[in-house]
Amino acid sequence: MLYKEIHIGNFIKEKVDESEITIERICKFLGKDEESVQRMYDSKSIDVEILLRWSKLLEYDFFRLYSSHLILYAPPAAVNKSSQRSEKIPYFRKNIYTQEIKEFIMKRVLSGEMTQSEVIKEYSIPKSTLHRWLQKSDTTNG
Template sequence: MLYKEIHIGQFIKERVAEQEITMERMCNFLHKEEEVVEELLASKSMDTELLLRWCKLLEYDFFRLYSSHLILYAPPSAVNKNHNKSEKIPYFRKNIYTQEIKEFIIKRILSGEMTQSEVIREYSIPKSTLHRWLQKNNTINE
């Protein structure tokens, strides 16, 4: 799964198919007409309130796709700007990698799609962190 280009409608459509959700149920839950739901499934982006409703209906955190994108593609300089922390909204550290992110990176290396140095450069992942992931992966596969 690539996190660089997110087409949220496509991800939702795939989850709908997996869950075998009917159009009638989607329309009722979202309080939308069938044509509008079809447009949403074709949308590259959508309102967060609506996306939250999709998350509840499909029991899947679609926002995590965007979080993963930020972890992988946010500029490295953003990591050191702690002086911009807000006291009114939550602050999330960039260096917390989800299991999905780890698996995504390891898969790219093991498939030969990227080298370790390319991963370190592209995603700003510390070399020691990447090596730890790969060691754990090797231990699990043995």
């Protein structure tokens, strides 16, 4: 369940290991000592300013993990709430699925881990959207 429980420190540590960036470079870039960096690896959540710095250093959008969680697990917004949008902050539509989300869902369906109806119910993905993804998957794989 990649997106259900997010332990950001684990994701950061994994990306650091993949990137093979030295601890000295990390400490210098973040302006932190080694002990602080280790505490971040162990932490389930970190400050957004620090997460932004990590995203820049590792060239990876860690915020997308949280966006993916919202897409998959947040309940659909009520219809009347959309008319109350603030003009001071950006509005993002919930129904835009990233390629990672599509692959995550398709993997669960194609492996038999979940049925189509379970995916539709669990993640509130429209039936027509899921069927379109499956059709595209059939044409690219077949």
